[in-house]
Amino acid sequence: MKRFRLHTAASVVLAAALALTGCSGGGGNEAKPSSDQGNNSGGNQAGGGQQVTLSMHSWRVEDTEGYAKLIAAFEAENPNIKIDFKPFKATEYNTILNTALQSDSGPDILQLRPYATGAALATAGYLEPLDNLPGISNIPKEVLAGATGKDGKVYGVPLTLSTTQFFYNKKIFDDNGVSIPKSWDELIAASKALKEKGIIPISFGAKEGWLLSLSHGVIAPASFTNGYMDKLLKGESDLKSPEFLKSIQRMQELIPYFPENFVGLELNDMRTLFATGKAAMFINGSFEMEGIKKLNPDLQLDFFPMPTDDGKQVITTWVDGSYAVNAKSKHKAEALKFMEFMTTKKFGELYANQFKMISPIPGVSAEDPLVNRLTELTQTNATPYLMIVHFSEGNPTTKKTLENALQGMYLNKLTPEQVVDEVQKSAATWFEPFKK
Missing domain, CATH: 3.40.190.10 (Periplasmic binding protein-like II)
Incomplete structure (x- = not known):
């Protein structure tokens, strides 16, 4: 290997x-x-x-x-x-x-x-x-x-080495004529089609903050094109950039395809919805595969990497x-x-x-x-899982700041613009490239 x-x-x-x-x-x-x-x-x-x-x-x-x-x-x-x-x-x-x-x-x-x-x-x-x-x-x-x-x-x-990606139920996709998304627009279209048939498109919960930064770690790279990551880590761009803002807006754009009362759901709820076939997709880590299969050994489990805006596919990784x-x-x-x-x-x-x-x-x-x-x-x-690999310092950490701000957004207390403001303020207190 x-x-x-x-x-x-x-x-x-x-x-x-x-x-x-x-x-x-x-x-x-x-x-x-x-x-x-x-x-x-x-x-x-x-x-x-x-x-x-x-x-x-x-x-x-x-x-x-x-x-x-x-x-x-x-x-x-x-x-x-x-x-x-x-x-x-x-x-x-x-x-x-x-x-x-x-x-x-x-x-x-x-x-x-x-x-x-x-x-x-x-x-x-x-x-x-x-x-x-x-x-x-x-x-x-x-x-x-x-x-x-x-x-x-x-x-x-x-x-x-953990990964995060979209898990999906192959049977639900096949039975409803849904193809693996190759772009953000196709992901939204697939979610709409599933919802119209009474299926929860994405099993998601906002009660536990770490799940929000993890999900953002999957969604965000779709908009991190044109060398944005390289520029960010050099301090040539920041977390108020159009690319990072777009990643938060997309987290908001997915709300119609989450379960009802998703703000009160935690990991066990999310896992159960997906494993029992009530939800078609599940944004989570490779560490969930064993638990999902234990809940439902017959589940036709598969995954797809995140399609990016420049026609590529990425999978988020970290130690x-x-x-x-x-x-x-x-x-x-x-x-x-x-x-x-x-x-x-x-x-x-x-x-x-x-x-x-x-x-x-x-x-x-x-x-x-x-x-x-x-x-x-x-x-x-x-x-890389941006918030763990590069932005897990600060007091509170920038990762935790993102999680709290996303919870605020899902409770309709913050806009995406306010979320990125909070995250940038946190990172600016300790991230050396932002102090140039």
């Missing part, structure tokens, strides 16, 4: 933007991988000795069953190491984790938010550097960038989380052993097939053809 590329018009700028702040914990001494550790006090060497239980935290409650299988594979090879996997609700995870780390009661292994959010934990000294970890060099640098600090050190092993080691863990050698396992092709294949996700480990292919198609598109038609 080809190496992953986060394809943008400004790859050099992307690489610089991903060099996030970080510092080592544990008195500044970089931990060596388990194979270089030697014996711990009490004889707790990673490969043998008395049994150790590692705590492992995540924001993926829905993945508990799948993680049990991954952990079982690791424990079979490391019988002296047990892992206690404890997930939390995604919207509560950051607060719970930060509180635990600040009180020195954090987990041994923690799921790390990508880019700036995760890097903030490295800045605070909570994470152990992983540069000397066996296998880490097998992962492409542009993928490792999602967990890399400004000091150039790597603080997490990437779990997956969606890594796993890191707590710098104050009492069992670093054992935790690093699990990190090393995560860099192997065996883990990559287990993960890709269990969760129907794209593994960042080179050479891994999945049993699911949809996963392999998504993998191919990440190599040829990818564009």
Whole structure:
């Protein structure tokens, strides 16, 4: 399999933007991988000795069953190491984790938010550097960038490369003579045709803000033509540009094709509407495929990339989380052993097939053809999730500002013009290219 590329018009700028702040914990001494550790006090060497239980935290409650299988594979090879996997609700995870780390009661292994959010934990000294970890060099640098600090050190092993796109129900499309849209106008026409037949065109909810920036990440690239992304990242354009405004206007233009009372719907509602065949399309991430198929194994699930105004197609990508080691863990050698396992092709294949996700480990292919198609598109038609990769800093973050403003627009409290004003004001407080 080809190496992953986060394809943008400004790859050099992307690489610089991903060099996030970080510092080592544990008195500044970089931990060596388990194979270089030697014996711990009490004889707790990673490969043998008395049994150790590692705590492992995540924001993926829905993945508990799948993680049990991954952990079982690791424990079979490391019988002296047990892992206690404890997930939390995604919207509560950051607060719970930060509180635990600040009180020195954090987990041994923690799921790390990508880019700036995760890097903030490295800045605070909570994470152990992983540069000397066996296998880490097998992962492409542009993928490792999602967990890399400004000091150039790597603080997490990437779990997956996520994508966002339009999922659609092939049976509903075929039964109603609807074709895959090749332009924005065709998307609107398809939505109108479905609505006229009593079918909800797009399963969508505005209750959870992160879903709004995610959906915008899919819609926006359609209007980001003529090198806009490159100009934006260089500070030659901004977020009040006609291109960005058009992306917000299009988010508003889709309102007639959302479910009734969509402002009160959350992810579970959206997923259920689509999986049960009540809605024809679903804007969401590749991480939803497993859950959708569990709800309805017979669903004829497919996807299409976002058609752009210049006749192309793009799929939005980003490194969606890594796993890191707590710098104050009492069992670093054992935790690093699990990190090393995560860099192997065996883990990559287990993960890709269990969760129907794209593994960042080179050479891994999945049993699911949809996963392999998504993998191919990440190599040829990818564009970065703008708000996570480039605009996830600030207080509140520019990403969060966009989410709040879009919720305001859907409640008829803000116009698209006011949304872009709010977003630009946020970015101008910290985004260096805007300060030229």
